[in-house]
Amino acid sequence: MNKNQDNFRVSVVIAHYNAGNYIRKALDSLARQTMPQTDFEVILVDDKSTKSLDVILAYQEKINNLKIIREEQNHGYPSIPRNHGIDQASGTFVMLMDQDDHLADNTLERFASFAGDDSDVIIGKYAQGKYYNGTQVPFKAGKNIKDASMLTDHILNSLAPHKMYRRAMLNNYGVRFYDSDYIPIEEDQVFNIKAYSVARKISVLADQDYYFWNQRADLGNLGKSPTYTYNAPWKYLNILSAVFTIIEASPVWDQHEQSLLKAMYIGRLFHSYGTLLAILKIQQNDEKREQLIVELREIIDKYLEENDIWHVCQQSQWLVIGIKAGMNYDALQNFKKSIDKNAESVQELE
Template sequence: MPVKVSVVVPVYNPGPYIEDCVASVLRQSLPRDEYEVIFVDDGSSDGTPARLDALAAEYPHVHVIHQEPSGWSGKPRNVGIEASRGEFVMFVDNDDFLGDEALERMYDYGVANEADLVVGKMAGKGRPVPVELFRRNHPRATVENAPLMDSLTPHKMLRRSFLDRTGLRFPEGRRRLEDHVFVAEAYLRASNISVLSDYVCYYHLKREDASNAGFQRFDPVGYFANLREALDVVERYTEPGARRDRMFRRWLRNEMGERLRGNRFLALPDDYRRELFDEIHKVIAERMGPAVFALLDPAHRVVTELAGAGRYEDVLALARWEASIVPSTAVEGVTWDGGALRIGFSAEYSADGAPRTYPADAGVVPPDGPPATVADAVAWLDAGTVERFGKAKADLMVRERETGAQFFQPVSVTREKVPVQDAPGRVRLVVRVTATVDPATAAGGTPLGAGLWDAYVRLGIGGWNREHRLFPVSGEPRPALPSPGVIGGHRVLPYWTVKDSFALDVDRAGKRLGLGTLRAGDFTVPGDRLHAVLPIHVVDDVKALVRLTGPAPAAEVLEVPATLSPAEGGGAVLDAPLPVRSLGKGRWRLALCPVADAPEPRFFALPLVVHDSPAGPKVAEDRPGAARRFVRRLPLPVRRALVRAFGKGRPALLEGE
């Protein structure tokens, strides 16, 4: 078969951090005879060369190239390009990994859209990744119609014929921003760019030792000399005007303005901070004109104009003022609406623990150049924020805790200027949001996978665009949360974390399902059937299982099919047959599996037993014996360790723990 994709992985002393990368490229859904993996070992001195050679000996589609150390990733990537045989080339770093279907999905998407370059959705664990770029799929993206400039890392798929036709290669040697130079030129010369946003293709991980290249402190002189090369590329392939200004805005905002703001700037040592400022000042003064400043939001515009004027002390004072500004949220209610959760909340910015206030009317014309004083800068910034409040945004994202995969959820937004009682002429800028989280479609149109999903609010007002966990109102009781639900074959539990942030537990919940609150009076046994209304939300009939475990020592186990149906007033009606003739003497403990057709059905113990009586089967409270009481008094981690130790053959006294 022709090779569809060549995966190029530059490697230098990754140690154990390469294992996730290796595992991910080996388990790709694309058939192994349709892709190849090229590891380019750039002079590693750890055990990696031998590890890669063994891998290549075992897998015919894995190849290894060893070379002398080159100092950075540019040359290994270029060597990989030259060795590649694929229709497309995909670049992966040795301490990151791919989604299982990444190559297949990105290749098919690129072919379908005749793309020279495919950008796959990214997730970050401990490190930031582009967010706005992946709101939706962009089959034909450009720097004008999509925020492509948010993603200048090389972890993309490019058509090999495009690379050869343009002669596009990475700058080599020990240098910074070689990826910016490469990707900026690719964006400007590609016939089409496609952005795939409905599947997480690439996972960026921050090493525990924080030794990723992007996390190392850089030499400002060399760094901004390399940044000028990226600006040179843009000038080479664009005419003066809106397109060039739009691209320049990215470097002015991210690589310069952001580095001078708030705690990020204040945390630097004095001498390094001054050196960084001086180099940023030079680039702004040399290359950035008024048209680029005009594209920035107020906060970035103020700080970069001050930097362009060389006013270090004012930039430092502005950073001190800004350091206390943080987003805050207030959950107002969470309810089930059919199969979706409706989450109402408000969001605004606070400073020093109190809501920020602004002038009620903007009425301030942007200054012609940098403000005269820091006070003037703050006044103009606040006025500009009020003026742009009609464009303020607030989004809700759900982020999987283990991998960092995140997805936007549908929201409706209203914006409110709230008068401040004790300060006439001042207002709070509050964004009110109703978000819809449908567990069956919340992961880019597909169901949320098993895991813990944290809710994050992304709030953009003026120049502040920050993420914040979704919290209730500080100092007030937490709003009540709805019952867990069984939606689309998954158990979905809304819950408050130990730090009072909102999260969803999908297919992981144990006792928090709330079944431990059931009592004998909640159950009836008409004839040979078991009925109860359970605190579980369902939309349609759901197939479940009921397990009955007989008394020791035999501890016979019977499982019967059950149904969970929507109940009037909320909850689910449990209906299950009781195998009366099979129930011997003694007390049979009850357990429920809410999703019978789950890949790994899980039973949850009910604090109840069924026993026979002259009048027929009855439900009673489960009064555990001494052994069970002892186990239940053990700390939760100890009980979980016992469950893991015994596995499927665990004693009945551990059932449901």
């Protein structure tokens, strides 16, 4: 049997856990899609919820091809449920949604149509809202881009999983989420870097709001488990090692692009979810802090050339320089204070 045989245009995959009524918005938006219901399937993978699935089961009368997969054990993260959903998909494209979010009525039709036969990843504009905390940078110009550049179109700013992917690409290159035992945080970043690294074309749709991110006020979204934090060095190190390995293995990016993307990514990582200094601060003790710094230094020395460092964004560049120069945690803190003091002096002179 051909693993890439298409029975639908789109397979929508949703990882689910105890969403209750919160999932109604997602399923209502899928029931309203302008794409004919015969053209798409919805695969909901339940991570062994402890609550009833009655809310979801009621939608089997509203959504023609609604399939429910129940995990035998709870994983605590969306990674494995999403993988199982992708494995069971039979659409030309796979659309990943979170259980709490919803789509514009024309999202599936518009994404699949814009992708055509050659786009492998389609990124749609997020609607800004009260609990939305994602980036708008790739969409600010309001311009649709058929073949977006990783270097100039701000694609690295969009690493959340709420996108449409060509299923043949996911299967042919083994693009799946890492097990949470290896990468329990930022799993979507590693998944998307892998997808970008093998995609023929990455497309951006910015002409309207397509994806509505409804982060719950109770912060109860799937994936936000108590261990979803950088409280151990290996969590941070595994992400960076995985991403750099993926970038260097890309059949699409040449060596120059790989160098720039590594610099761009480490700059992003060092300045997201709190700066690296904040991540160092929450480590269990001084030994763990120094372990993280030492192993980051090894990764930087292995993967970044001297000239690459100058392509790291300014907010993070000093951290890369300081770590490479052999600074420990206290020295990095003092380095930051001296940089801030110099910046203040320059402002006073201006």
